[in-house]
Amino acid sequence: MAHLIGGENLHLEYPTKTVFDAVSIGIDQGDRIGIVGRNGDGKSTLMRLLAGRIDPDGGRVTVRSGTTVGMLDQADTLDPNQTVGHAVVGDVPDHVWASNAKVRDVISGLVSDVDWDTDVSELSGGQRRRVALASLLAQDWDVIFLDEPTNHLDVDGITWLAKHLNNRWSKNSGALVVVTHDRWFLDAVCTDTWEVHARMVEPFEGGYAAYVLQRVERDRQNAVVEQKRQNLMRKELAWLRRGAPARTSKPKFRIDAANQLISDVPPPRDSVSLSRMAVSRLGKDVVDIEDVSVSFEGANGTTNVLKDVTWLIAPGERTGILGVNGAGKSTLLGLVTGAVSPTTGRVKRGKTVKISTLTQQLAELDDVANDRVSDVVASKKTSYVTEGKEMSPTQLLERLGFTSAQLKTPVKDLSGGQKRRLQLLMILLDEPNVLILDEPSNDLDTDMLAAMEDLLDTWPGTLLVVSHDRYLLERVTDQQYAVINGQFRHLPGGVEEYLKLSASSDSGSAAGSAGASNPMAASSSGSGADAAAGSALEPKLSGSEARAAQKELGAVERKLQKLNKEAEALDETMAAADPSDFEGLGKLSAKKSELQEQMDELEMRWLELGEALE
Template sequence: MANLISVERASLALGTAQVLDGVSLGVQGGDRIGVVGRNGGGKTTLLRVLAGSMGVDSGRVTRTGSATVGMLAQADVLDPGATVRSVVLGDLPEHVWAGDPRVRDVLDGLLGGVDAPGVGGLDGLVGPLSGGERRRLALARLLVANPTVLLLDEPTNHLDVEGVAWLADHLVRHRSRPDNAFVAITHDRWFLDAVATQTWEVVDGSVGSFEGGYAAYVLAKAERERMANVTAERRDNLLRKELAWLRRGAPARTSKPKFRIEAANALIENEPPPRDDVELMGFATARLGKDVIDLHDASVTVGDRVLLDRVTWQLGPGDRIGIVGVNGSGKSTLLRALAGEVPLTSGKRKQGVTVRLAHLTQEVRELERYADRRVIEAIEDVRTSIRLGRKEISAAQLAQRLGFTGGRQQTRVADLSGGERRRLQLTRLLMDEPNVLLLDEPTNDLDVETLTSLEDVLDGWAGTLVVVSHDRYLLERVCDRQVALLGNGKVRDLPGGVEQYLQLRHQSTSSPSPTPAQAESAPPASVSAASPAEQREARKVVARVERQLSRLTEREERIHMAMTEAATDHERITELNAQLREIADERESLELEWLEAAELIE
């Protein structure tokens, strides 16, 4: 594969912070790279260095002469007087872009089609558009331009679940050729799993590279810690818990075959499920009783729009419900109706006498009165300790679990970043010991590490939880049930989860829904078309490849041990590194063979 961008021993300091420290990496043709790391850790700076918009203090950054680079920044500035057409399509003649399936796919996926109803049509002006709509315009412009290397800084911001799924599909279909590549910073772990063949972790000035998406990254990181003989205390951390979730709850997330996940059995064989649902339900019932919040025949109308139309819904003790829906369908309104914060046009709301409700909105202005106080003071202003599950923890301990470690607890609230303010909001809400928690887009501005910590805290929280989010991973991770708002004012249950929601949306936008008879007669999508003989042969191939991969893993472990023993022998390390590369190439070939065979098996 062609090397499109090369970074050699690059170092860069911003003020007193060493953002990059002797980093060497490359972007090759066909690469689909996801970038993760803590907020403020240097992810955006790395993208700017790759784009050439920021120089380095030392080292070298080179790009292939014919390669073009395009970057989606978090704060794109669009001319408010320009039209949607001129921003997205530039001076492309209509017969050119209208005849290009790739461009039409972008217009359909991000703007709602050629007529672009979501942004007032192609001839509509940029000025009246919301921040989210402008963000989609900037992304559409970049995808239409189709540079050799796409650099995307949080591309899923302002996209709903459906938009994230579309973007993942578009990138995989159009950015997997040997003559192009993309690098995307993202905290959306489902998106990372869906698109990435490689994950970079930016931490303490270095960039670690991991094969695969989020699931493979978690597995590889846990395995590296084990191979490095870390202490038992450090091994027994969130990585192992997250790995246990990935294996038990959703093994199909990873594009890697099952044996890559099963390789982690030794790490998680004694790891309990993320949540003890029976125990939490018992705690929740004791705290809440039988009655929580009921909506009966409830409607909410704003102007001439009916956001909720005669909705009847009972929230029970211990319910953990995720809400999905298109932008503007009334998700936040439903949360406010549950909280009793919006008047009902008709119908009734009933709340249990023991309910202690907390509502995380998308606003952070509530922290303004704490601007001159320290983080820990703003938290202890609520309470100094809480009970989480069976344990009592202090305000400082909860703050640390949500990312406010050491000196950050002494930081003035006014000096916090957007992600830190969001974390502070969550911490203060949890310190109030609510038994009903309503969360409106809680993942906004949070990095992957903080999201994992939040999920860990919610695992031990006993109460009723309702979450509105476009983060598919979070919804499936912390909720036991999903419901959808499809824009008709009704709440639709989703026994099939987010995947069912996407199917419903696809049916509503592409073709009439099938009749019950048609649906019943439709062949199951999972039935293999291979003959019995072909399936028997495929099973033999799978078994053979798994044995070969097992032997490769044993060889790899022996090489790692040899590298530890030869740490000071440069020539021997070089020789062992070459052997590891050979193993990686052989593994990739075997995995492709396994995947081809596995597709033939029912």
């Protein structure tokens, strides 16, 4: 079958989104293709690209010489001043078109009830749509693109259209590409389906029903593959956690396997290009706290909260701050914002610094409690810039996880987590360049936390986070500090180092308080992590048992190396085999599965032995 139209490495980008990226697709003679996908994903855009109505930003569309292409747009393209007859057959004499069986069939099937001499301007919307379709089908085309052709057609009209398209060309000639929400129509006329999603086009064999079955099977297989991948990740990461000093003594194939497994996992944050959400320009100077002490006078005398603190905050810095309640974290943040004045020492702020704080309360939303979510955001600006592209308030809210229904919801009716996210968004839309988050994880479930963390990953300003949420701190900040006994201390070892400092404090806590009333002290003394660390110091095996385990571990590693080489050789054999030799390939595939099962069992045993010997 001859190739008619091809799209190679197509890239198309609008100000608010990338529609297609590196898409390659082709249309051959005899193709009958239905395009499916969510609204806004680019179905009609793909048709317009292939039909030559719009040009891609990258890549190219090629059309075989002499190929004629016709397209029915969703938009009305008829000249309102022409008659229906002229719109359908043009200047062709009556005796010529009337002798053409195809043209008679089109007129009978679509516009038999429309006055031939009526001007198009006098027709209803449905009649104009049918006239436009008749005008297209009355002509000869090698490739026809139909964008929602069943709109304004009744059941009979849809049935007629399906029959006409099925009989229009012989089996291996002509080509049809159609976008429609009518699933019966897709099944009736299409032999292939293209799914448009995630800036790509994924082909499936068959019509809509076959596509659904294949998609369900694809999703099931992807779930199985992902589950297996997660299991492998667990094993490999557990192995890697056995410690860097001993890693050089581990078998190379294990290191290679671990590196290969995580090679396609993207970093959580791009530290080079962190510029999606617009911020006010930040100069070289942010906030310099130098030799600052803060004390307060009370009924019981002077209370020293901070002592000789020096903290030079840099542009783009992402710092997490730890400390038990009452340690002085809020006082430290007050120095940054200017709410607290130092007793001694000096605080200097840059001229371009614009600080915003996400507090634990939701007072910022009190004044707009009765307003709709979309109106609250739109009241600030009519458009926003993210990733260098302009977005409307509605688009921005949807991108941050608000559904269409929630956009119309009064702020007072939002859940606590939704209010928290809206609060954060409102602060970011003020375009601060220094953002302080005080316990931002309050009222958020795990899904909402992930969404907030994703947003913070792409925020380009200076970020200061106070939280007891270890995962959050390690996820969104690059370094951690702690307020301990009035001192501001850097934690090169992160949260783990803070827990050790807290446990070894003379008072039994990082803030100097004792007993179970200190949540950090309680967690550091009785947490599963520290309990495990303590038990790790105790020998799990006797001397003879350890020697036996070490011997078995070596045997398992040698066996795994051997099986790994066999698997690589088998992969090479399969790659060189005749693709049409289904029986031979089946045997090789079965052998590969058997090898993989053996390797999985040995890897689990290897992991068990390794943990026992730690």
